[in-house]
Amino acid sequence: MAVNPQAMRSLLKVYFIMGSTNCCQNPENVLQAAIKGGITLFQFREKGAGCLHGKEKESLAKKLQAICKQSNIPFIVNDDIELAVKINADGVHIGQDDEAADVVRRKIGSKILGVSVHSMQEAETAIRQGADYIGIGPIYPTSTKADAKAVQGLTFLTELRSADIQIPVVGIGGITSENASPLIEAGADGVSVISAISQADSPEKAAAKLYDSVNRIMRNA
Numbered sequence: 001m002a003v004n005p006q007a008m009r010s011l012l013k014v015y016f017i018m019g020s021t022n023c024c025q026n027p028e029n030v031l032q033a034a035i036k037g038g039i040t041l042f043q044f045r046e047k048g049a050g051c052l053h054g055k056e057k058e059s060l061a062k063k064l065q066a067i068c069k070q071s072n073i074p075f076i077v078n079d080d081i082e083l084a085v086k087i088n089a090d091g092v093h094i095g096q097d098d099e100a101a102d103v104v105r106r107k108i109g110s111k112i113l114g115v116s117v118h119s120m121q122e123a124e125t126a127i128r129q130g131a132d133y134i135g136i137g138p139i140y141p142t143s144t145k146a147d148a149k150a151v152q153g154l155t156f157l158t159e160l161r162s163a164d165i166q167i168p169v170v171g172i173g174g175i176t177s178e179n180a181s182p183l184i185e186a187g188a189d190g191v192s193v194i195s196a197i198s199q200a201d202s203p204e205k206a207a208a209k210l211y212d213s214v215n216r217i218m219r220n221a
């Protein structure tokens with residue numbers, strides 16, 4: 001269901017990303033709590049040391065997809081296009097080391113397509129090839145992704161918005177409710193987080209605080 005940019009922007013507000021290796025508690029309970037707290041979009045990202053594969057990965061994906069469905073939260077799959085198509089996910093997120101966005105677009109039809117970009121060139125290519133949103137980062141230092149690129153702060157986001165690039169944009173990397181506001185003020189449509197919610201004592205409270213800090217800024221913008 002490729003969404004129109006305005007609908008995409010509201011989906012990106014509090015974009016929770018998680019896989020089994022990011023959770024201290026049961027992933028289903030963490031997702032249930034995050035939804036209660038107010039996340040607006042979910043991405044299943046089963047990656048890194050100790051992550052699930054094959055049937056186990058598919059089984060967890062289906063459980064988390066069912067939880068999202070109950071609350072009408074779109075379910076995005078990271079990297080694994082085949083899995084996304086097989087379980088009829090609402091969209092996929094790809095990076096520069098995955099298949100090209102135009103190839104993925106042909107495979108997923110009108111589902112949501114997100115692309116990670118780190119330069120104007122990559123952003124323009126993603127837009128041309130039909131991305132519905134772009135993910136940029138790491139905005140702040142993060143230990144969640146071992147091979148994250150250099151911390152970019154708000155520089156690239158500011159460059160995008162100064163070049164009048166209007167595609168929906170979400171930032172990622174080390175984001176918490178304490179540092180989310182400057183990102184929104186610089187023109188991001190939302191924040192995507194892994195550990196701020198997945199490793200919180202209360203994922204529900206963490207999600208609610210993020211939702212509140214993002215909306216407070218948007219109301220005053």
Ligand SMILES: Cc1ncsc1CCOP(=O)(O)O
Nearest residue numbers: 142144145173174193194195
């Ligand atoms: C997937 C990804 N891409 C850039 S940083 C990152 C990890 C973000 O995790 P956290 O929100 O815990 O910093």
Ligand SMILES: C=C1C=NC(C)=NC1=N
Nearest residue numbers: 078093116135136172192
């Ligand atoms: C690397 C990523 C960047 N941005 C988003 C939204 N998801 C990702 N997996």
Ligand SMILES: [Mg+2]
Nearest residue numbers: 079094095098
């Ligand atoms: Mg990838």
